[in-house]
Amino acid sequence: MIPFNKPYLTGKEIVYIEDAVKKGKISGNGYYTQRCHDFFEKKYGFNKCLLTTSCTDALEMAAILINIKEGDEVIMPSFTFVSTANAFVLRGAKIVFADSRSDHPGMDEEKLEALITAKTKAIVPVHYAGVACDMDKIMSLAHQYNLFVIEDAAQAIDSFYTGKDGIRKPLGSIGHLAAFSFHETKNIISGEGGMLVINDKSFAQRAEIIWEKGTNRSAFFRGEVDKYSWVDIGSSFLPSEIVAAFLWAQLENIEDIQKVRISHWEKYYNELQDWALKNEITLPVVPSYATNNGHMFYLVCKSIEQRQAIIDKLKSKDILAVFHYISLHSSVFNKTNNIIPELNQSDKYSDCLLRLPFFYELNIREIIEAL
Template sequence: MDIPFNKPYLTGKELVYIEDAVKKGKISGNGYYTHLCHDFFERRYGFNKCLLTTSCTDALEMATLLIDIKEGDEVIMPSYTFVSTANAFVLRGATIIFADSRTDHPGIDEDHIEALITKKTKAIVPVHYAGVACDMDKIMALAAKYNLYVIEDAAQAIDSFYIGKDGVKRALGSIGHLAAFSFHETKNIISGEGGMLAINDTRFSERAEVIWEKGTNRSAFFRGEVDKYGWVDVGSSFLPSEIIAAFLWAQLENIVDIQQVRKSHWEYYNNKLQNWALENEIQLPILPSFATNNGHMFYIVCKSIEQRQSIIEKLKSKKILSVFHYISLHGSPFYKNSYIGRDLSESDRYSDRLLRLPMFYELDVQEIINAL
């Protein structure tokens, strides 16, 4: 393809910092560049504590361990999401209770969550689709009312914010008890594969480090807080190498520039496609009043699956790659025979009609506009 759907952006410092990490003689993780990244996120976005992980999936799996998800627990999440959101909980034996999407946005319909809560419900997992906030005031109020945990799936939501009823602007991932981020190569800020767990509830801070370090208190040992370390809890090898952290640091140093360019691309798409979308009965992205835009993706919602396929094929003929996104998890081959819930018509509508247009730093958006 002349214009791919995604192209990883390199700032120019990635290999410099990777070489430096190697020369420092410690590349196994939780070293110099890991600490730089942790400090950056905690200072810039107000997360109580951050731990880099090898993927967003790992961050979600850490979250399930921290809130002690077990067989019989129910977890509410949107059906229109990536499989990792559900897999992390399924692996611990939980039953997934799928919620429908909003009519104006693929995110979870917050007004339908309360009806899904039972005595077995343990957590709500809002997914900030396209980096656009869910209504966190409503979700956190429900969590407080029913004594539930909130784990934000913020895989796509770096540098995006929620504006609460109090007028306060808070970073996505800083509101729920825990949050998971992705630095996969398709995201705004990348490290190839990579992720992060944000721990906002201080009750989980100490144990999160133990789970992160294979169930040992190794981190406390290296800080001089204990005279030896050993196996003290469950855990796994969730932390990434210093090579991944060094690559990520090069990206974080340039986050302001990267974000300005991506948001500029998003605005250009949105402004130039207004008439085209109206003429073709296509829905452009809608930002709720409580959400900001981080330029993660630009999608359109077609009037039919046939229209979507036609646009895909015609763009492909011009050597432009566009892609549809999630297939609703409640209808997936793995889960459809287990799903006994109600009709999720909005989730299915996005599955059939949503189309993602190319979005990356070096993109010439006008070429896509011309083709459409």
């Protein structure tokens, strides 16, 4: 049986977890948490990083930081995971769904301005499959209309965007805030786990307080205050040192992991060209301003029936291929609470996008021959 995903272990995870336990502090924000924070801040130039128990938590922290309240509107793609929307709905926001691009499941940047109203507070671009949205266009709109930009970079670790200025920027470093995931299906994993990136320095101090249950506990342990107390709203967003130790083992090997995953992606892409053309199937598109980080490999079938036929064919050979999101605008929750917009491209990806097995130890040849 070839699964859709298989978590990759570097061999050091248990070693570092044991070390974390021996250090005598496993509740969080200790040695391994700081190593992970330092890694991301130095390697990618992020202003400040805070590990979280999930990408969902990072998004919820972002919603608190930008003071989302009842009646605010937040623009995001419909073709995304529910956490992208839930984080803002929980604070009272109305979600305004954007359609996907015709050539890529990411949000159609050309249609965003028409969705902006006097109530719009933020835009949440989702870098689907680790491929960048056109951040120049999004940041320009944000500046023009005084909006916040929160990058949902759950799938976008070690992926980049090159703007009109020619500067290559890591995804997650461009918006005011960004959220990453280390779920077991991602490139770099810790089982569950995530991270909030704070690029706008004005959010840094409050982010740490929200992260520490609404207290200034971190400042107290640094000796900046003589006692800590409840100073803001917050929650238990930080993960344990056990999670951070697992993550550190992965980060030590990020170059190797990325090299292998990108090689898998390129092999799929190169060897499926003729098959895809023959069957009227579209392979992934990576715009010229974006990079491919080897997060997933997907096909866009010509119909839902064709997709199901491919799923069934692979299943008969003990290979698990899966579709992805049911667009949020067509969800039961949204139908109950809002008017349903017409988002044809998003519907197309819901019906026709198919993800092939993708993980470090995968033998791509078996999948290609099965197709």
